[in-house]
Amino acid sequence: MSWELFWLLVEASGLTILYSAVSIVVGFFVSAAVCAGVLSSNRPISAAARLFVSFFRGTPLLIQLLLIYYLLPQIGLNVPSAVAAVLGLSLCTAAYQAEILRGGFQSVPRGLIEAADMCGLSAFATFRRIRLPIAVRLTLPALTSEAIMILKSSSLISVVGVVELTTMAKDLASSTYQPLPIFAAAGFVYLVINLVVAGFGQLAERAARRGHA
Amino acid sequence: MNRRALINWSLALATGVVLGTALPSAASADVLETVKKAGVLKVGTETEFAPFDFIDKGKHVGLNVDLFEEIGKEMGVKIEWVTLPWDGVLPGLETGKFDIVAGPATITKKRLERYKFSPPIAEATVAILKKKGDASIMKPEDIAGKPTGAGKATAQLAQLQEFVKKLPKQGEVKEYVGFNEAYADLAAGRIAGVANSLPNIAFVAQTSPVFEVVQPTFGVKTYFGFPENAAPEYASLNDAVAAAMAKIKADGRMGKIQKKWFGVEFDTPAEVKDPAI
Amino acid sequence: MNALSSIFGYLHGDDGWNILSGLANTIILWLVGSVLGAALGFFIAVARRYGPKPVDWLLKAHVEVIRGTPFLVQAYLLYFGGPYLCLALGDGSVCLTLEPFHAGLLGLTVYGSAYYSELFRAGFEAIPRGHIEAATTVGFTRWQTLRRIILPEMTMLVLPSMVNMTILLLKETAVLSIISVKELKFQVDIIGNRDYAFVESFTILALVYWALVEICGAVGRAAEARLSRYRFAHS
DSSP states (O other), rough: OOHHHHHEEEEEEEHHHHHHHHHHHHHHHHHHHHHHHHOEEEEEEHHHHHHHHHHHHOHHHHHHHHHHIIIGGGOOOOOOOOHHHHHHHHHHHHHHHHHHHHHHHHHHHHHHHHHHHHHOOOOHHHHIIIIIHHHHHHHHHHHHHHHHHHHHHHHGGGTOOOOOOHHHHHHHHHHSSSSHHHHHHHHHHHHHHHHHHHHHHHHHHHHHHHHHO | HHHHHHHHHHHHHHHHHHHHHTTTTOOHHHHHHHHHHHHHEEEESSSSETTTTEETTTTTSSSHHHHHHHHHHHTTEEOOOOOHHHHHHHHHHHHTSSOOOOOOOOOOHHHTTTOOOOOEEEEEEEEEEEEEEOOTOGGGGGGSSEEEEEEETTTHHHHHHHHHHHHSOOOOEESSSSHHHHHHHHEEEHHHHEEHHHHHHHHHHOOOOOOOEEEEEEEOOOOOOOOESSSGGGGGHHHHHHHHHHHHHHHTHHHHHHHHHHHSSOOSSSOOOOOOO | OOHHHHHHHHHHHHHHHHHHHHHHHHHHHHHHHHHHHHHHHHHHHHHHSOOOOHHHHHHHHHHHHHHOOOOHHHHHIIIGGGGGOOEEEEEEEEEOOOOHHHHHHHHHHHHHHHHHHHHHHHHHHHHOOOHHHHHHHHTOHHHIIIIIIIIHHHHEEEEEEEEHHHHHHHHGGGGGGGGGGOOHHHHHHHHOOOOOHHHHHHHHHHHHHHHHHHHHHHHHHHHHHHHHHHHHHHH
């Protein structure tokens, strides 16, 4: 396999990184809201949030992307490829992140919440200052895993016309008939990107642990 | 069943209905007029189908690119390519994301029920691809008793299955998600041959030092055409494309393009109304 | 056009049977793959925590490589690359030529184990040091501490992520169609590719996967409800 082909893979990985990064960030904010909704005592809100998680976790991402790309134009919203890709990826990851966060929230020691309550913190302040930071700290490894998962799942956005790393690898494999070295090289590029992500995850874990002690 | 499960199920069902009913209903204005007004013909295709559409040095090239360039000239419009995996190509045609599909696809009876097809652009008749230097397969009948493969649910697979059935000894016919995976398994040694249309495997053998084509072709004669939207508002566009292709064929440009990508010219009929399969 | 009736048209006869056999294969791959994957992942997490440093490094490298590369690439290299990996033996050589189903199951187990092991690791880390020290002080052995303190305490934290991961593994089984494993997506896609009935095939896929995920989620919720009793008893 030539350097020229490898370089094409590296170039295509730029889109993989871009779309995943944007979607993970957008997805995190959506997931915090969804998670709050799921845990809410308001029944309609809780039901709606649960339905969101159920749908975006339950159906294949490929089909969610097709729905966004092909169905929204039918009701007058013409979504360009880039928007469809970000929307699909971030809604899907939001469902998974919301479930991860829920696990974290439910593991926040009751005593801490009661203590915050006694100190006169408002419900929102308790959420923002106590529950959210602890939940995020407890679930950092799972959140890092989810970020890596989305980086890899982003290969599906080719279905709305974005040629990212996996699609480029498939294209090159099918025109050169040397699939093994090309797929191995693509795997290597993914590995490098994900090691960086995992590294950041560990830094964050370490920082959080320091704050905890 | 509790209430939440019930809600989920009804939503699931609703999704199915919406998916099923909303997708095929596209705009109703005459598409040829829209295309001419915009000066752009949008063509959807995949890029894993050499030599028709593929990526060479990072650029989309192939027979389809050259041919649509000429079609665009005849119609006085520019060509805009939309490249997607094959999974997304036909839903895109149905919802009007693009005006025609380059593909191409083997013209079959079942597919004609759902789509229209352009005039044929090449023969799709099937031959065997083997590992280079495999002296045990010198003609198609030599695959008797050996494992072979093809892309699943393709017209080529159906032809291979028919052919193997008539051989004195039947080997296993394996199905792959696509032809590229079948080639990879041929290289890995699990199967002895891959059946695919001659234009495709001739290109494979020409590009890769690992494979070789077994002549002659077998089975019934079939043709490749471009899938088109069958809705009435597309009729004038489909006619215009057919007229352009007829002209390109008559003045020898089609033959030249075929020669460039297949190494040979094909004699194709003006239209396939009643395909053999 | 009536897609719903044409969907039902595909649910009987030969197509129906093929879809059913695909569903059976998907469920077997999913269940066996995630159980074996979780077991292997647990051992990886325990070995990394209690084993010597070099074992920790080696397993960490394994986890990072498996987590860092797409399952598609792993399955592809295992199935299509395996036959090139040969061991020269006395009389001839043995190559890693696996059948699609076996390659799929092996790949899924190893892939899942890397992710599950990280979830267990997160669980271990979340246990307050004081609890473990207290257990040691009262004379618990390492195994007793693991079984009586660490596992019950981390379950509530880890369970939702475990359900997540198990659902992700279900989705990953669809990738195996690239190595010709005749699972659900392989069989349903045949309808799409043969008759160009993509709307029907996608709808069937969405509904069936959704149903499977809901079942998995329900099992997870039931387990949580059962285990949350422990939580209040202990805190």
